[in-house]
Amino acid sequence: MTTTSVPGELPGSAMTDEAYGALRASAALWVGTSVLITNQFGQVLVQHVDYLNTCLLPGGAVDKGESPARAAARELGEELGITAAPNQGLAVDWVAASSTSAPAAMRFPGELLHVFDGGVWDDDRIGEIRLPPSEITAVEFVEPARLPELLSPPDARRALSALRARINSAGTALLENGQPIAPSALDRLGVLQTARPTYRYPWHQGPAPDGLAVAQVWAWLFAPDGRVLVLLDPETGVAVLPGGKPEAQDQDNPVSTLLREAEEEAAARLERPLFLGHVTDPSARRGYYRYAAALTSIGPARPDPATDTTYARVLATPEQAVQLFDWGPTAANQLAAVHQARKHLGIPHAVPQPVTELTGSTTW
Missing domain, CATH: 3.90.79.10 (Nucleoside Triphosphate Pyrophosphohydrolase)
Structure with a gap:
């Protein structure tokens, strides 16, 4: 049996299934997922973890045979003790192998990272959060402009792009290394890059x-x-x-x-x-x-x-x-x-x- 749908292959050429499989395996990427959650003030939930000096959105690696949406739900349960099934995508980020400082021993091949919309949580929902005994040390809701201060640069870019995509109501944003390949007006104008003036008046x-x-x-x-x-x-x-x-x-x-x-x-x-x-x-x-x-x-x-x-x-x-x-x-x-x-x-x-x-x- 032969396969002909190989990217970049000349018309009429063919490959065996084994060769095609080896080619696809050589181009494999990791898959990750994260969830963007805000409170009633428009602040973003970030997690403090015991294994990094930067914060993270809830999420993690997608397990073998698991869909990104199921992974997002699983991670919410493991990290926050919350039962939810996010089903609205905000962004899909193609993370190049050369874009991170991953050590050579990790052999990081690049990653596809899905950002799901976790919605707006009220005080009752926030009160249901239960942290695990290790890994997540604390959570807090922060002004979007603080994300570059608290997250790694790639994670901050991705989170802000996802938040703008949520506001923009234009469907899932496609990103490359955290940057939209088709920037919206909100992206071009740097919305939320600076702390919003606070007018929480009656x-x-x-x-x-x-x-x-x-x-x-x-x-x-x-x-x-x-x-x-x-x-x-x-x-x-x-x-x-x-x-x-x-x-x-x-x-x-x-x-x-x-x-x-x-x-x-x-x-x-x-x-x-x-x-x-x-x-x-x-x-x-x-x-x-x-x-x-x-x-x-x-x-x-x-x-x-x-x-x-x-x-x-x-x-x-x-x-x-x-x-x-x-x-x-x-x-x-x-x-x-x-x-x-x-x-x-x-x-x-x-x-x-x-x-x-x-x-x-x-x-x-």
Whole structure:
């Protein structure tokens, strides 16, 4: 019996089964699996282990005859005492033999590493974690920007790429040595490479109380397809909603602040602003107002006169946008108010889709 489907083989040539098997065996790779888990703050679960000076995501080697998904479930049970069956792939990473510092005696042939989505764990689920007597010494949830500090460089690249793929809603990302072969807008703009500013303040729907100092006026600005405009700092990848600080020229009118800031930061024009509510910093009696409005146009990008920063402008679903901020569990309440306003504005619910960058002018 002969085999002809050998990569690089000339048409019409043939190999015996034994020769073909030897060729395939010589190109064999290890197979590994890991699981990306986050908490309600968007922080990533990492494991401290007793055999490395770096942390790891939950996971390990795929055993002989075992599928990567079954290996992921087994590792969750062995390492965290959790019964789960991850079935959504976030990334598959081709790890070159030359990309690691593996000792020669290990004869590392390269690896295919599957990253599965372990989901968002609430406090009850986290409380179920039970560590084994050895190997895993502790677990913690960390800001994504800390992954390069805690994990090895290849593991950090892979984890960040997988997390961006989860946010991007574009299916499983294909990686080479932790880097996407087709980088998304989130990858190109370095989203989550810098710690997200923390605004874990209470959400209040409806009018703000008298005497509350207005520190910021931000808005959820909707494109006709239901996605919203998000601004990304090109140096840090940090995300903000359009808006900013009130100035004297605004004459204590939050809508005037919003219209001015949206034009200055994003060259964005809008109509029908609706007041959603506010978040408050109780320690300082400061309020951060939130509006919703329909976008009418986006002009050419230009520097913000207040910061000289030319923001990258992306469209994301409201659910994707929330994941770019560190607002804590109360973000869900704000998101519900956003969707109420969207319905009032007659704008459809955005279908899951990749985040896209706006590089030119657009009129709706």
